Amino acid sequence: MKVFLSRDSSAQSIGAEAxxxxxxxxxxxxGEPLELVRTGSRGLFWLEPMIExxxxxxxxxxxxxxxxxxxxxxxxxxxxxxxxxxxxxxxELLAAQGQRRINFRRCGVxxxxxxxxYVVTGGTRGLRAALEMAPADVVEAVTxxxxxxxxxxxxxxxxxxxxxxxxxxxxxxxVCNADEGDSGTFADRMLMEGDPLAxxxxxxxxxxxxxxEEGYIYLRSEYPHAREALERAxxxxxxxxxxGADLLGSGRRFDIALRMGAGAYICGEETSLLESLEGRRGVxxxxxxxxxxxxxxxxxxxxxxxxxxxxxPAILADGAEAxxxxxxxKSRGTLTVQLCGNVRRPGLYEVPFGVSxxxxxxxxxxxTASGRPVRAVQAGGPLGAYLPAPALDVPLDYEALAExxxxxxxxGVVVFDDTVDMAEQARFAMEFCAIESCGxxxxxxxGSTRGVEVIDRIRAGTDADxxxxxxxxxxxxxxxxxxxxxGGLTPYPVRSALEHFPEDFGTPAAAAxx
Amino acid sequence: MPEYSExxxxxxxxxxxxxxxxxxxxxxxxHEVQERLGHIPGDAVAGVxxxxxxxxxxxxxxxxxxxxxxxxPAPARVVKVCRAEACQAVGGREVYRAAVAAAEAAGGTVExxxxxxxxxxxxxxxxxxxxxxxxxxxTERVTRLVAGTDGEVPA
Numbered sequence: 001m002k003v004f005l006s007r008d009s010s011a012q013s014i015g016a017e018a019x020x021x022x023x024x025x026x027x028x029x030x031g032e033p034l035e036l037v038r039t040g041s042r043g044l045f046w047l048e049p050m051i052e053x054x055x056x057x058x059x060x061x062x063x064x065x066x067x068x069x070x071x072x073x074x075x076x077x078x079x080x081x082x083x084x085x086x087x088x089x090x091x092e093l094l095a096a097q098g099q100r101r102i103n104f105r106r107c108g109v110x111x112x113x114x115x116x117x118y119v120v121t122g123g124t125r126g127l128r129a130a131l132e133m134a135p136a137d138v139v140e141a142v143t144x145x146x147x148x149x150x151x152x153x154x155x156x157x158x159x160x161x162x163x164x165x166x167x168x169x170x171x172x173x174x175v176c177n178a179d180e181g182d183s184g185t186f187a188d189r190m191l192m193e194g195d196p197l198a199x200x201x202x203x204x205x206x207x208x209x210x211x212x213e214e215g216y217i218y219l220r221s222e223y224p225h226a227r228e229a230l231e232r233a234x235x236x237x238x239x240x241x242x243x244g245a246d247l248l249g250s251g252r253r254f255d256i257a258l259r260m261g262a263g264a265y266i267c268g269e270e271t272s273l274l275e276s277l278e279g280r281r282g283v284x285x286x287x288x289x290x291x292x293x294x295x296x297x298x299x300x301x302x303x304x305x306x307x308x309x310x311x312x313p314a315i316l317a318d319g320a321e322a323x324x325x326x327x328x329x330k331s332r333g334t335l336t337v338q339l340c341g342n343v344r345r346p347g348l349y350e351v352p353f354g355v356s357x358x359x360x361x362x363x364x365x366x367x368t369a370s371g372r373p374v375r376a377v378q379a380g381g382p383l384g385a386y387l388p389a390p391a392l393d394v395p396l397d398y399e400a401l402a403e404x405x406x407x408x409x410x411x412g413v414v415v416f417d418d419t420v421d422m423a424e425q426a427r428f429a430m431e432f433c434a435i436e437s438c439g440x441x442x443x444x445x446x447g448s449t450r451g452v453e454v455i456d457r458i459r460a461g462t463d464a465d466x467x468x469x470x471x472x473x474x475x476x477x478x479x480x481x482x483x484x485x486x487g488g489l490t491p492y493p494v495r496s497a498l499e500h501f502p503e504d505f506g507t508p509a510a511a512a513x514x
Numbered sequence: 515m516p517e518y519s520e521x522x523x524x525x526x527x528x529x530x531x532x533x534x535x536x537x538x539x540x541x542x543x544x545h546e547v548q549e550r551l552g553h554i555p556g557d558a559v560a561g562v563x564x565x566x567x568x569x570x571x572x573x574x575x576x577x578x579x580x581x582x583x584x585x586x587p588a589p590a591r592v593v594k595v596c597r598a599e600a601c602q603a604v605g606g607r608e609v610y611r612a613a614v615a616a617a618e619a620a621g622g623t624v625e626x627x628x629x630x631x632x633x634x635x636x637x638x639x640x641x642x643x644x645x646x647x648x649x650x651x652x653t654e655r656v657t658r659l660v661a662g663t664d665g666e667v668p669a
Binding site: 009014180182185188221223224225257259261264265276277280281297338340342346347369378382412415428435 | 598
């Protein structure tokens with residue numbers, strides 16, 4: 001019996017290991033040989049722990065499985081029957097949802113620690129193609145694909161690469177930003193746990209394109225499972241020439257070192273990350289110089305997010321046109337939507353850009369888990385605006401969302417039902433900024449603490465008019481007077497909460513101000 | 515666990531030597547010091563500074579900046595509970611408050627640390643105990659986790 005079971009840390013967090021133990025026990029009792037393949041997750045978290053069983057070359061899913069389900073499930077299948085937890089073929093389920101899996105084509109399918117699985121599913125094709133091209137053509141292919149940075153800013157990846165490619169320097173560096181700190185996002189973690197070799201191949205392609213021999217993955221310490229998966233994958237990559245002195249026999253060198261963060265949200269900001277990588281406090285840097293010109297250790301550096309880099313092998317393997325053919329407006333390819341919060345079917349949905357946010361929440365997510373109406377949605381992480389339910393009929397596209405005052409960010413979508421207190425959410429945005437501010441800019445360092453106090457006074461009904469005006473001023477100063485997105489964008493969730501949900505701030509004046 | 519047969523100086527020597535060729539390796543060094551000693555005591559700050567030719571203030575500033583680094587030994591159990599938005603949307607605030615109350619009841623033997631996202635947002639509310647992430651928590655389960663009476667930690 002060949003069984004696939006996720007080892008993804010989210011699946012483990014809700015009992016996947018207990019299911020693994022039950023499978024081993026039941027197989028032993030029945031005297032049936034068990035081949036248990038541990039994969040990443042398919043991202044269908046309402047069905048986790050999910051198992052897939054391969055029979056006659058056909059792989060079918062069952063879930064959510066508890067240890068108590070395992071004996072009956074194994075017995076039913078041994079008799080050639082079926083079981084109430086049967087889900088059918090998972091590929092069909094994903095296709096029915098409109099998912100187009102490019103980044104996540106291997107995640108949940110293969111054993112992430114198997115080089116053979118990687119190669120059989122198209123691994124190394126992208127790097128092989130890149131090694132046969134002139135580096136400038138590799139940059140051009142990434143530009144032509146329309147790929148934009150998936151970490152949040154959405155900057156065209158090819159343009160970034162071109163800057164580093166054109167810089168003349170004896171030493172260049174490729175850095176993967178794996179400090180995925182935004183609440184509501186987990187795509188980087190899933191990919192690193194479920195398909196880490198794709199990230200390594202993407203970094204190797206970036207290195208070939210810009211002329212770097214040295215790479216770093218800066219991983220947040222909150223992700224111990226991703227760390228294990230990456231350490232294993234880096235070893236496998238060295239053993240098979242995906243890293244080292246002779247990349248796939250080309251004679252080119254590329255090394256990767258894994259560096260662990262130490263619990264600082266701000267290190268997801270690229271210049272703070274570089275400071276931390278160099279062994280200092282994660283205090284942000286002025287730009288310019290851009291990291292692409294003067295980044296890690298003072299040399300030209302490509303800094304890209306995990307998903308961005310992991311997309312590159314597919315672009316090189318299948319062509320920029322194929323990738324650019326998907327999408328909407330200036331947002332090309334697929335977006336890995338991470339749907340969570342108060343939603344019935346939370347998970348990872350990789351869909352072409354352009355699908356509407358309402359469709360994702362209502363159709364794919366099935367509405368709220370509580371069954372109550374959706375009241376607010378925060379897209380793009382803790383620095384993203386809160387959108388009210390009527391504003392959700394908007395295509396997922398960087399520009400379209402920005403027009404509504406929202407942002408795609410890293411693709412996180414957090415759903416709240418009508419029990420949410422939006423004044424409390426606004427207060428939290430300021431509190432979070434105060435806790436995580438690196439301290440460089442006064443508006444962020446001090447303004448966020450003052451923001452908490454001002455919101456407290458508004459909620460208490462103390463001098464509401466004056467305090468609302470003060471909060472507006474404070475938001476202006478933070479937005480305009482901060483060097484990076486933490487201080488600069490914290491006003492977005494605050495202002496949007498005030499604008500769309502003034503009644504939660506408890507004063508007639510607040511209602512009027514909305 | 516600390517190896518008492520080895521002097522503090524020898525431990526720091528070995529750790530710093532291992533990272534001698536890695537550029538800017540202060541964070542990996544401090545992580546290792548903490549792994550070996552359980553925390554980063556003042557004399558280790560001075561020892562690392564001396565070996566890396568940094569000032570004590572530079573090393574101390576790094577220790578102070580990052581929440582993972584501890585100047586004092588950790589209590590027997592540390593439960594990291596997520597306070598961020600995706601958990602808030604499904605009762606995370608109540609879970610965090612219950613964890614704090616349970617830690618107070620335990621009288622200083624357990625530390626509840628607020629964290630801001632464990633990447634377990636599709637199975638929230640979430641917490642982490644001994645490097646294991648746990649999901650779909652409620653106030654009762656988190657109370658048992660903090661009290662150390664939860665038998666079903668998936669390992």
